[in-house]
Every structure is written in structure tokens, then in C-alpha cells.
Amino acid sequence: MSDSKYSVRHILIGVWTAAVLIFVFLPSATILLASMTSSRYFTFPITKFGFDWWSKTVNSFEVKQLAITSLTIAATVTVIAVVLGFFGALAFARYDWRGRKLYQKFILLPIFFPQSVLGLALLLWFNALGFNLSWKTAVLAHLVWIAPVVTLVMAIQVYSFDPSLEEAANDLGATRWQTFREVTLPVLMPGVFSGSLFAFLLSWGNFPLSLFTAGSDNTLPKYLYAKMVAGYTPGVPVLGTISTAAAAVVLFGGYAAMLILTRNRKAGI
Amino acid sequence: MSALNSFFAQPGRRAAMPILVLLLLGFVAPLIAVVGFSFMPPRTFGLFHEPSLENYEKIFSDNTYVSLLWSLGLASATVVLLALICYPVAYGLVRVFGRWSTVLTLLFTIPLVVSENIRLYGWVLFFIKGGVLPGTLKTLFGAEMGDFLFTPAAVLFGMVYVYLPFMLFPMTLGIAMVPNQMREAATDLGASRWQVFREVELPLSTPGLMIGSLLTFVLAIGAIAEAKVLGGQRIIPITHDIEIAFTYAQNWPLGAALAVLLMLVVSVLVLAVLRRFDLDQILGKR
Numbered sequence: 001m002s003d004s005k006y007s008v009r010h011i012l013i014g015v016w017t018a019a020v021l022i023f024v025f026l027p028s029a030t031i032l033l034a035s036m037t038s039s040r041y042f043t044f045p046i047t048k049f050g051f052d053w054w055s056k057t058v059n060s061f062e063v064k065q066l067a068i069t070s071l072t073i074a075a076t077v078t079v080i081a082v083v084l085g086f087f088g089a090l091a092f093a094r095y096d097w098r099g100r101k102l103y104q105k106f107i108l109l110p111i112f113f114p115q116s117v118l119g120l121a122l123l124l125w126f127n128a129l130g131f132n133l134s135w136k137t138a139v140l141a142h143l144v145w146i147a148p149v150v151t152l153v154m155a156i157q158v159y160s161f162d163p164s165l166e167e168a169a170n171d172l173g174a175t176r177w178q179t180f181r182e183v184t185l186p187v188l189m190p191g192v193f194s195g196s197l198f199a200f201l202l203s204w205g206n207f208p209l210s211l212f213t214a215g216s217d218n219t220l221p222k223y224l225y226a227k228m229v230a231g232y233t234p235g236v237p238v239l240g241t242i243s244t245a246a247a248a249v250v251l252f253g254g255y256a257a258m259l260i261l262t263r264n265r266k267a268g269i
Numbered sequence: 270m271s272a273l274n275s276f277f278a279q280p281g282r283r284a285a286m287p288i289l290v291l292l293l294l295g296f297v298a299p300l301i302a303v304v305g306f307s308f309m310p311p312r313t314f315g316l317f318h319e320p321s322l323e324n325y326e327k328i329f330s331d332n333t334y335v336s337l338l339w340s341l342g343l344a345s346a347t348v349v350l351l352a353l354i355c356y357p358v359a360y361g362l363v364r365v366f367g368r369w370s371t372v373l374t375l376l377f378t379i380p381l382v383v384s385e386n387i388r389l390y391g392w393v394l395f396f397i398k399g400g401v402l403p404g405t406l407k408t409l410f411g412a413e414m415g416d417f418l419f420t421p422a423a424v425l426f427g428m429v430y431v432y433l434p435f436m437l438f439p440m441t442l443g444i445a446m447v448p449n450q451m452r453e454a455a456t457d458l459g460a461s462r463w464q465v466f467r468e469v470e471l472p473l474s475t476p477g478l479m480i481g482s483l484l485t486f487v488l489a490i491g492a493i494a495e496a497k498v499l500g501g502q503r504i505i506p507i508t509h510d511i512e513i514a515f516t517y518a519q520n521w522p523l524g525a526a527l528a529v530l531l532m533l534v535v536s537v538l539v540l541a542v543l544r545r546f547d548l549d550q551i552l553g554k555r
Binding site: 010012013014016017020021023024025026027028029030031033034041042043045083084085087088090091092093094095096097098099100101103104105106107108109110111112113114115116117118120121122123124125127128140141143144147148151152155156159201202204205206207208212220221224225228229236237239240243244247248251252255 | 296386
């Protein structure tokens with residue numbers, strides 16, 4: 001294999017990846033541009049730059065309410081999904097029990113399922129049960145999809161967990177609770193961390209499930225959808241930009257925090 | 270009681286219980302309710318009427334199944350296009366970019382957590398008259414651009430865009446499963462690059478490729494925002510029909526019957542593909 005051929009192929013792959021990355025972020029860039037115009041309608045090239053719509057949107061009471069609802073849903077989902085996912089992942093990857101293979105596939109089914117149909121099925125189901133639709137039913141709906149995702153994310157961590165650590169703690173006289181708190185939990189912490197990061201962000205950005213199950217409570221994606229169907233307002237790009245930037249910050253911040261955590265632990269602090 | 274105790278003696282069963290209860294109540298039960306509703310007479314809201322096949326007859330006599338075909342076609346095209354687009358990127362993430370891979374992976378993850386309608390709306394502003402692309406073409410070349418928005422091609426474009434990470438990440442996982450020694454051995458034995466790809470790389474990364482394709486297909490067939498935001502409702506996918514039946518038309522049994530058709534397609538595919546894989550092997554590689 002000649003070296004020049006090798007590098008040409010790598011350059012091609014690099015160029016292609018860069019192109020795909022641009023493709024992925026082009027709409028976000030467009031939205032950022034559109035949010036910075038001070039005219040009522042978006043035309044490109046922008047003639048009048050300005051941030052009027054930013055202050056208008058950020059200061060609006062309605063938007064604060066939306067953010068609070070979205071945050072409440074995402075936080076509740078995260079807490080419950082992490083607890084369910086933690087034990088679910090132990091059952092998925094750590095313990096050997098009859099029915100495990102079947103269980104593993106069953107957990108995957110909600111992930112491999114069209115979300116809009118799941119949302120409508122839940123709408124019908126909640127109605128049949130006589131539940132009033134609100135952010136609480138949206139939490140349930142999000143959980144059906146997000147708890148399995150968290151289980152998978154954590155299972156990957158559990159696979160690399162050495163069960164003999166637990167046995168050693170046991171032999172040294174630790175109670176079951178002590179073993180759990182001092183051995184199992186710390187070792188699986190990175191999984192818990194990335195699991196909760198995913199749970200929060202997926203719930204924060206979810207649209208199809210919220211659309212059908214949140215009733216009259218509005219989340220940010222739901223509100224934005226209603227606005228963009230109704231006609232153009234520059235508030236939509238502003239909120240879109242905020243929502244994208246927030247997700248990026250949480251994701252990169254979370255990753256940095258995890259790097260620091262694992263480094264500290266390896267250093268024995 | 271002792272039977273129950275011995276059932277729960279295996280710690281795996283105890284640990285699995287909470288999420289199993291959630292999925293039984295929040296996934297299995299609703300789907301059973303949907304199936305039940307699909308056999309109720311049209312425009313009824315309870316589950317206790319005389320069962321009938323009226324809804325299914327209506328679907329096939331009214332050509333409603335055409336929207337199912339649209340959804341199937343668009344989803345298949347999305348899968349094929351994404352497989353071609355993502356393979357070089359996934360390969361690069363595993364074999365070429367080294368330490369940059371992590372940052373690139375994070376960058377590709379961001380869109381996953383931004384709601385799809387926001388991102389699709391970005392494309393609307395990009396393509397719309399006076400938007401970024403037509404505006405640029407006009408200022409630079411004085412050229413007018415034909416309409417791309419609100420065509421079937423725009424819907425496909427949007428679906429390829431939205432579901433890209435769902436193909437990319439499983440594919441990366443799959444390619445990472447191919448041991449480096451295997452490729453080197455094949456090269457040492459005189460295989461050409463194309464042969465290495467066809468005989469070693471591709472077959473060994475199949476699990477990732479299959480799971481990515483399945484995930485993309487299933488999610489794409491449930492796509493609802495793409496046709497509305499980018500398609501301007503020129504194409505009516507099956508999800509749109511279902512939504513209308515549930516909301517404006519207030520005909521839950523018809524919506525349920527359509528949903529059952531979609532669920533049948535999805536579950537046959539998912540079960541057929543999933544049963545071939547050992548998840549311990551795919552997820553548990555060290």
C-alpha cells in the first residue's frame with residue numbers, strides 16, 4: 001500500500017466529513033442569522049442587523065412560562081429515568097437470569113418505534129384511563145421512550161464492571177447497602193452521568209411525544225411548532241437559537257465535567 | 270408467597286422489574302388499546318361496542334393506503350441515502366480522525382437533542398424566497414432559483430437531515446467492531462482495498478449497519494414534522510392521516526386502524542432484525 005494513496009483517501013474522508021458537518025449545522029447558522037435582523041421579515045442578505053427581537057423574546061412572560069414547563073418536564077424525566085435505567089441496566093448487563101435475552105430485546109422496542117404513533121397511542125390510552133392531559137402525562141410519555149435509552153447508555157458502562165469487586169466487598173464484611181453505596185454506585189457513576197445528560201437533553205428537545213400528550217401545557221418545541229405553522233415571526237429564530245445553544249453548552253459542559261471527574265479518580269483523588 | 274419469593278430470588282429479575290412495569294403500562298397497554306380501538310365502529314370513543322372491520326375496509330376502499338406507500342417509499346429512500354452519506358464519516362470517526370473523533374462525535378450529537386422542527390425551520394429560511402440560498406445566488410450571480418421547498422424532494426431532504434445521527438452512531442459502533450488485525454491480515458495476504466472492504470470490513474460491520482438502517486427506517490416512517498414544515502402538506506404521509514383522524518376528524522377508530530397497519534410493518538421488521546443479534550456482543554465489547 002503506497003503512502004500517497006493512503007493519505008489521499010484520508011483527505012477525501014476528511015473533506016466529506018467536513019461537508020456533512022456543514023450540512024448538519026447549516027440550518028442552525030441560518031436560524032442564528034435570522035434572529036439577528038431587526039426587520040419584521042427575514043430577507044437575505046440582511047439589511048438591518050439588530051437584537052430587538054432578542055430582548056423582546058427573552059423578556060416575554062410567555063417564554064419564561066414555556067421554559068419553566070420544559071425544564072420541569074426534563075428534570076422530572078431525568079430523575080425517574082436514571083433510577084429506572086440504573087436498575088434496568090444492571091438487569092441488562094450485570095446479572096445472569098432466565099429471560100434476560102428476551103428482556104434485552106423488549107427494552108429496545110420503544111426505541112425502535114415511531115414516536116408520533118407512540119404519542120397518539122398514549123393520548124388514546126390516557127383518555128381511556130380518564131387522565132387529564134398535562135405536563136405530568138407528558139413526563140410519562142417521555143419516560144416510555146427515554147428510560148430505555150438511558151438503560152442502554154448505562155448498560156454500556158455496566159458491561160465494563162467487574163462483578164468480583166462486589167464479591168470482594170461482600171467477603172470483607174460489607175452489608176448489601178454498603179456494597180451498593182461504596183462499590184457499585186461509584187464505579188457506575190460515569191454511566192449515571194451520561195445517562196442523565198441524555199435523559200435531560202432528549203426530553204428538552206422532544207416534539208412528537210409532547211405534541212400529543214402535554215394537553216394544554218406548552219413546551220418550547222411545541223410552542224415553536226405552533227408559531228412556525230401560523231406564520232413567520234422573528235421570535236422563532238431567537239428561541240431556536242437559544243434552545244440550540246443551550247443544548248450545545250450542556251452537552252460540551254457535561255462532557256468536560258466527566259473528563260475532569262474520571263481524571264481525578266484515576267489520579268486517586 | 271413463597272412462589273413469588275423464589276421468582277424474585279434472582280437479582281436480575283428484581284432489577285428489571287421497575288422498567289418492565291413502566292413499559293407494560295406505558296407501551297404494551299396503550300398499543301393493545303390501539304388495536305382494540307381499531308375494531309370499534311367509526312366515530313365512537315369507548316372500547317365496549319360491537320367489534321367491526323369497518324375501519325379496515327374503509328382504508329382499502331378509500332385509497333388511504335396510498336399514504337402508507339408514500340411513507341414506506343420515503344423511509345426506504347432515506348435509509349439508502351443515509352447509508353451512503355454516513356459510511357465514510359463513520360469510517361473516519363473510527364479509523365482516521367484519532368483524537369479529534371471525540372469532538373466530532375459531540376458535534377454530531379448536538380442536533381440529536383435539538384427538536385427537529387427548529388432545525389427543519391432553519392432549512393425553510395435557507396431555501397425560501399429571499400432566504401439564504403436564493404438571496405446569495407441573486408446577489409452574486411443575479412440568478413433566480415427554482416422552487417425546492419414544498420416538493421416531495423424537500424421532504425426527503427428533511428428526513429435525510431433529521432435522521433442522520435441515527436444512522437451514523439450505530440454505524441460507528443459497527444465499524445469499531447472490526448478488529449484491526451483482521452484488515453491487516455487481509456492486506457498482507459494480498460487483498461486489494463476493495464476486497465478488504467467487501468470481504469472483511471462490510472460483513473463484519475453488518476450489525477451496526479443493520480441496526481442503523483432499522484432505526485432510521487422506523488423513525489423515518491413515523492416522521493411527521495418533515496412533511497408539514499418542508500413539504501407544505503403536498504405529500505400526506507401515513508402519520509399525518511393518523512393525526513388528522515385523531516384530532517380534526519375525531520374518528521379515533523379509523524386513526525387506530527391506520528396506526529395498527531403502521532405498527533404491523535414496523536414490528537415485523539424490528540422483530541426480524543433484532544432476533545438475529547446478540548446484544549451482549551454488540552454493546553459489551555471491551
